[in-house]
């Protein structure tokens with residue numbers, strides 16, 4: 107079984123369109139949406155949820171206003187500036203700033219603070235027309251996305267092992283944050299989607315540094331290569347210098363957007379057109395390496 111993670115250095119590079127197209131081609135695969143902060147693969151996959159789980163992302167402090175004397179000790183000692191007076195002049199914890207360190211709970215002279223588990227994040231196992239999809243939904247402003255990515259990947263691997271799948275395809279998050287690190291760790295290959303802009307190239311360079319530190323093979327696709335041929339040349343030179351195989355160059359094609367609007371992959375939308383054929387070629391090069 108081979109696990110392939112699709113990444114881009116920044117959002118909007120076309121990563122999810124590429125992941126969806128590959129889903130149409132890869133046979134006997136399990137899919138995993140690791141972009142848990144802004145999951146969108148489900149918009150195309152139209153999943154039917156079969157299993158649903160809460161994700162415990164840690165604890166947040168809560169002040170019992172019936173007991174609290176507003177002495178201000180917790181506000182003074184919180185290193186994360188998470189405790190403030192509300193409009194009723196009562197101290198309260200902002201759950202989005204609270205890091206769950208539990209210091210305030212220990213120092214409160216009235217025992218007015220307790221730490222409660224935050225179950226505002228969920229993950230799912232769903233059936234789709236392409237196969238099983240493991241995906242998640244984080245609550246607004248929630249943290250610990252890296253831990254959640256690790257959890258959905260663990261489940262995808264368990265399912266893939268159970269059905270003897272040939273591939274796990276991860277749609278990773280943009281950037282190089284902790285959820286990107288959690289998406290890369292232990293994967294067999296990374297497919298990097300690069301848009302030919304200066305910021306796209308710069309972000310791709312940072313991502314390659316990250317992936318190289320894990321010693322994982324990287325392949326690259328240039329998306330919309332024809333929007334800026336000068337920077338496309340720079341991207342190609344960068345890939346050559348860094349010995350990263352360029353497995354495909356996709357032209358700008360409005361049908362990519364149209365297919366998304368129709369909630370289809372490009373392969374489903376225009377199976378006979380050149381852009382779809384290019385995806386078959388990309389997939390062949392990845393699996394042959």
Ligand code: SF4
Nearest residue numbers: 174175177178180214
């Ligand atoms: S330390 Fe305890 S009593 Fe004092 S303000 Fe904080 S919660 Fe209230």
Ligand code: SF4
Nearest residue numbers: 184204205207208210
């Ligand atoms: S648990 Fe830590 S971060 Fe949260 S309010 Fe208390 S002291 Fe601040």
